[in-house]
Amino acid sequence: MTTHHINKKGYYGEYGGAYIPEMLYPNIDQLKEQYLEIIGDASFQEEYQQLLRDYVGRPTPLYFANRLSEKYNTKIYLKREDLCHTGAHKVNNTVGQILLAKRLGKKRIIAETGAGQHGVATATVCALMGMPCFVYMGEIDMKRQAPNVARMKMLGAEVIPSTSGSKTLKDATNDAIRDWINNPEETHYIIGSVVGPHPYPDMVARLQSIISQEIKLQLQEKENRSKPNHIIACVGGGSNAAGAFYHYLDEENVNLIAVEAAGKGIHSGESAATSQLGNNGIIHGSKTLLMQSKDGQITEPYSISAGLDYPGVGPMHAHLFSSKRAEFLSVTDDQAMQAGAELTKLEGIIPAIESAHALAALEQKKFQPDDVVVINLSGRGDKDLETYMKYFDL
Amino acid sequence: MNRISHKLQENKKLLSIYFTAGYPQLDDTKTILEQLEKSGVDLVEIGLPFSDPLADGPTIQASSTQALQNGMTTKKLFEQLEDIRKTVSIPLIIMGYFNPMLQYGIEKFCKKCAEIGIDGLIIPDLPLEVYTEEYQAIFQQYGLQNIFLITPQTSKKRIRQIDEASEGFIYMVSSASITGAKNSFGDAQQNYFERIDQMQLQHPQIVGFGISNTETFDKATQFAKGAIIGSAFIKHLTENGTQNIHSFVDQIRKSN
Numbered sequence: 001m002t003t004h005h006i007n008k009k010g011y012y013g014e015y016g017g018a019y020i021p022e023m024l025y026p027n028i029d030q031l032k033e034q035y036l037e038i039i040g041d042a043s044f045q046e047e048y049q050q051l052l053r054d055y056v057g058r059p060t061p062l063y064f065a066n067r068l069s070e071k072y073n074t075k076i077y078l079k080r081e082d083l084c085h086t087g088a089h090k091v092n093n094t095v096g097q098i099l100l101a102k103r104l105g106k107k108r109i110i111a112e113t114g115a116g117q118h119g120v121a122t123a124t125v126c127a128l129m130g131m132p133c134f135v136y137m138g139e140i141d142m143k144r145q146a147p148n149v150a151r152m153k154m155l156g157a158e159v160i161p162s163t164s165g166s167k168t169l170k171d172a173t174n175d176a177i178r179d180w181i182n183n184p185e186e187t188h189y190i191i192g193s194v195v196g197p198h199p200y201p202d203m204v205a206r207l208q209s210i211i212s213q214e215i216k217l218q219l220q221e222k223e224n225r226s227k228p229n230h231i232i233a234c235v236g237g238g239s240n241a242a243g244a245f246y247h248y249l250d251e252e253n254v255n256l257i258a259v260e261a262a263g264k265g266i267h268s269g270e271s272a273a274t275s276q277l278g279n280n281g282i283i284h285g286s287k288t289l290l291m292q293s294k295d296g297q298i299t300e301p302y303s304i305s306a307g308l309d310y311p312g313v314g315p316m317h318a319h320l321f322s323s324k325r326a327e328f329l330s331v332t333d334d335q336a337m338q339a340g341a342e343l344t345k346l347e348g349i350i351p352a353i354e355s356a357h358a359l360a361a362l363e364q365k366k367f368q369p370d371d372v373v374v375i376n377l378s379g380r381g382d383k384d385l386e387t388y389m390k391y392f393d394l
Numbered sequence: 395m396n397r398i399s400h401k402l403q404e405n406k407k408l409l410s411i412y413f414t415a416g417y418p419q420l421d422d423t424k425t426i427l428e429q430l431e432k433s434g435v436d437l438v439e440i441g442l443p444f445s446d447p448l449a450d451g452p453t454i455q456a457s458s459t460q461a462l463q464n465g466m467t468t469k470k471l472f473e474q475l476e477d478i479r480k481t482v483s484i485p486l487i488i489m490g491y492f493n494p495m496l497q498y499g500i501e502k503f504c505k506k507c508a509e510i511g512i513d514g515l516i517i518p519d520l521p522l523e524v525y526t527e528e529y530q531a532i533f534q535q536y537g538l539q540n541i542f543l544i545t546p547q548t549s550k551k552r553i554r555q556i557d558e559a560s561e562g563f564i565y566m567v568s569s570a571s572i573t574g575a576k577n578s579f580g581d582a583q584q585n586y587f588e589r590i591d592q593m594q595l596q597h598p599q600i601v602g603f604g605i606s607n608t609e610t611f612d613k614a615t616q617f618a619k620g621a622i623i624g625s626a627f628i629k630h631l632t633e634n635g636t637q638n639i640h641s642f643v644d645q646i647r648k649s650n
Contacts, residue, residue, distance in 0.1 A: 017524065018521065019492060019519045019520065019521060019524065020519060020521060021448070021518040021519055022518070022521070022522075022542065022543040022545055022548065022567070023449060023542060023543070023545050023547070023567060023570065023571075023572075025521070025547075025548065025552070026547045026548070026549070052491055081647075117601070139400045144518065162453070164455050164456075164459070165445060165446065165455075170446060171446075174446050174447075174448045177448045177571045178448060178449075178451070180450075181449065181570065181571065181572050182570060182571050183570070184545075184570045184574060185547075185570075200482075201522040229526050277434075280494045280496075281493045281497060282491075282492050282496065282519065283446070284448070285519070290495070292497065293495060294497065295468055295469070295494055295498075296468070296493045296494035296495070296496060296497030296498070297444065297445040297494065298445045298446050298493070378635065384401060
């Protein structure tokens with residue numbers, strides 16, 4: 001049977017692996033050897049599930065969006081990750097990784113962040129566990145996302161500006177990796193997406209897989225079937241999509257739809273649609289699709305949504321794209337903003353602009369009236385109010 | 395015989411210098427190489443700049459960014475090096491991250507290196523396992539020695555594996571750090587240098603990271619065959635351009 005899960009060597013088809021400097025080898029090797037055992041352990045699962053329930057607020061509802069369904073003449077369910085503590089799915093991963101870090105005997109946590117959501121989710125669990133937390137964030141992003149910087153500081157994290165290269169997410173990731181090289185013994189690096197060297201993509205996907213695990217049970221209850229016809233999720237690095245797709249990866253009759261940010265248009269020069277604009281290469285230790293010059297220099301992506309402007313995509317998604325297991329769409333800034341406004345008006349839910357990209361797929365696809373469509377609403381729009389205000393002149 | 399292997403047989407401590415191609419000026423590559431050879435440097439690592447050099451500290455990062463802004467590309471570097479063997483005879487190694495080489499095409503890249511007279515490659519983000527499975531045959535076909543790194547955290551078992559797969563020398567990273575992070579050696583480094591020396595590896599070691607002056611050069615080479623200077627030389631280029639390269643080298647070598 002073909003599988004879209006990771007193989008023993010850490011690859012999804014031709015994508016993945018661990019292209020890391022020797023300085024990182026001992027840490028990555030330790031993780032690779034131990035992550036499955038730790039995550040699979042009963043005491044880990046007990047603590048993890050309890051925190052997901054009592055602290056994060058899981059299970060998150062699977063909400064039948066009545067008026068949205070009416071408008072698009074199909075059955076639309078929203079998986080409400082926006083209702084997670086801290087406002088997005090990111091915390092599912094950070095709760096898991098902090099428990100793992102403790103079991104590895106690590107005493108110091110580092111993370112990268114773009115929009116600040118993963119930084120906040122990391123700072124949150126570090127406060128919860130009383131661990132020192134250092135978050136790398138591009139200097140430009142710190143200015144764009146000042147409220148999240150303040151949240152991280154209030155949570156006790158030190159936010160370190162990345163001033164190299166383009167001063168955004170990819171550079172923050174480089175700086176976090178450099179920190180890990182400089183502090184190899186007691187530090188754990190909590191990567192925020194299904195990117196980076198093996199085993200990170202698989203580990204983060206497993207920690208996010210709770211999303212599709214719940215969808216299965218909730219659909220069974222509501223629709224008397226565990227499989228939807230379509231699942232839609234936005235993809236930057238791809239962690240919320242990985243979680244929403246995970247338990248359906250090998251269910252070929254479930255259509256997986258990944259939505260990337262086209263920015264100002266795929267060919268405008270200001271876009272983050274990696275599957276459309278990228279080709280094979282290596283970024284942050286993983287062989288995957290990435291946006292790059294013909295000389296192999298990594299290019300700077302653009303999207304109105306700070307959570308989607310990553311120049312690569314997780315290796316799982318590169319494989320889902322190249323094997324055609326998932327359908328990849330791209331949505332412009334304008335389309336996403338309209339979709340965000342529409343959900344707010346029809347359902348009273350202000351989505352994160354990232355998640356609004358997934359919603360905008362409804363305009364591009366034609367679904368059957370009987371189809372069950374699940375959209376992963378990965379985050380809430382509070383953090384994006386300023387962008388919404390500017391865009392709609394509120 | 396490969397120039398690196400030949401050089402390693404000389405009865406002296408070797409001084410290797412790293413610089414980023416295309417820095418400070420796009421066309422400085424040839425001048426820098428000629429000056430380094432004239433100054434008595436034993437081997438040179440030519441850095442192929444990359445947008446995301448994740449094992450490098452601020453000095454080399456900044457030089458890479460500048461070099462790319464100056465217009466440096468893989469193709470451009472090969473053009474600059476086209477006739478280099480007419481004037482430079484010391485071993486030359488290209489050091490760079492894997493992605494630009496992958497985009498150029500690995501076989502094409504190796505072939506071009508061989509035509510020019512490049513002797514070896516250092517690719518920090520190409521791990522041992524991937525190299526031996528997928529690329530070793532191509533590198534060997536074109537007579538290129540692939541140099542691996544070891545660090546104070548590398549296990550004994552892995553050091554043996556690396557020694558087995560190595561050609562030329564082993565690049566011994568002096569401490570847990572990115573480039574240019576430290577400028578003196580303490581007891582921990584000393585113990586590490588001794589520990590590696592006692593392993594009696596098949597391949598000689600050249601120490602890199604944290605070497606910036608006579609003192610650190612001497613300490614590093616007490617047990618190892620040589621030492622590599624990178625960030626300190628980049629700083630010299632930043633301040634002096636291609637002037638006074640000779641005095642920079644003399645000042646490292648003064649006790650030798």
